[in-house]
Amino acid sequence: MRLEITGVSVEVAGRRLVHDVTLTAGSGRLIGLVGPNGSGKSTLLRCVYRALRPAAGAVRLDGTDLHALTAREAARRLAALPQEGGTDFDFTAAEVVAMGRLPHQRGSGAPSAADREICARALERVGADHLAHRGFLGLSGGEKQRVLIARALAQEPRVLVLDEPTNHLDIAQQLEVLALVRDSRLTVLAALHDLNLAAVHCDELYVLAGGRIAASGPPHDVLTPKLLAEVFGVRAHRVPHPETGAVQLLFDRLTENARTSV
Structure with missing residues (x-):
């Protein structure tokens, strides 16, 4: 699925934080969004996963305006892992991952056997199946991040939006998670702080500075x-x-x- 951000500007509390950004993520590509703190990366991503509405421009999936879809329709196409993702309630890791199946459920929302199997596979893919019955709030930062990535995968989206997905992970886990994201064959837009990880794993980079695109292209050409x-x-x-x-x-x-x- 092709993700297109066209002329997007974002305002928060009357202040424009993102200015006329145009970005394309081709189907199955991993696109990195890099830039210093305060450059607008998270604000732009919040617009992509519908936590914010653009003041101008549009976000489209295969030509369809994402903000014109219902919440359920959008969630079947796109999953997000924001920086503030998680829960304040002490669900088990398995219960957190099961939340990813909600857009696909009807009626009472009780998970089916197929839903449980999808969730179990997602936990296994991120190496967190042993955490299934642990309380989420008692997990380490890295363990929580793995569970949240499993939740996004259990959603079975076509597009994945990740805001600093390697936060709290040790170097081996960082490499594993980004390799997993690449191997997922999803269209991925990820904000990354580590430029070396971005250079190795991303097909293309967009550099944000002051809410504007400063450069874009293959990592070798951009960095x-x-x-x-x-x-x-x-x-x-x-x-x-x-x-x-x-x-x-x-x-x-x-x-x-x-x-x-x-």
Whole structure:
């Protein structure tokens, strides 16, 4: 399923935080959204998963305006893992994952045998099946994140929107989660802080700065020392990954002398 963001601007409390953003995520592609804190990444994603309405522009799935769909219809197409995702009630991990099946249920909403099987597979895929009967609030940050990703997968969406999905995960778990997301064959739009993870796992990157797109394209073309100095205020050294050849970055503070040379 193709995700298109066309000319989207977002206002919160009378202040425009996102300005005329256009972005395309082709079917089955993993698109990374990167930028410094406060650049508008989470605000844009909240518009995509319908927590906010755009002040201008549209978000479309295969040409259909996402905000014109009912909540159930939208949830059957798109699942989201926001930064503030979770629950304040101590459901078990299995019960949290089962919430992903709600858009597909009718009547009383009691999960069917098929629903339970889908949820069990989702927990297994993220390596969290052993947590099924644990209370969600008692889990570590990384364990909670795995369960929430399983909930999104159990929703069986065509598009997945992730806001910092590797938060609270150790490095092995970060690599596993992003590999899982890639292997899902879903259309994925993910905000990521770690530029090296983004460079390895994303098909394309969109760089946000001040609520506007500063650059877009394949990671190798986008993550240049000049752009990283201008947008992130750091001095970057590019090196190839020894196995994949993907661009990887080493960082230094950007001194005044370095600012004038990039």
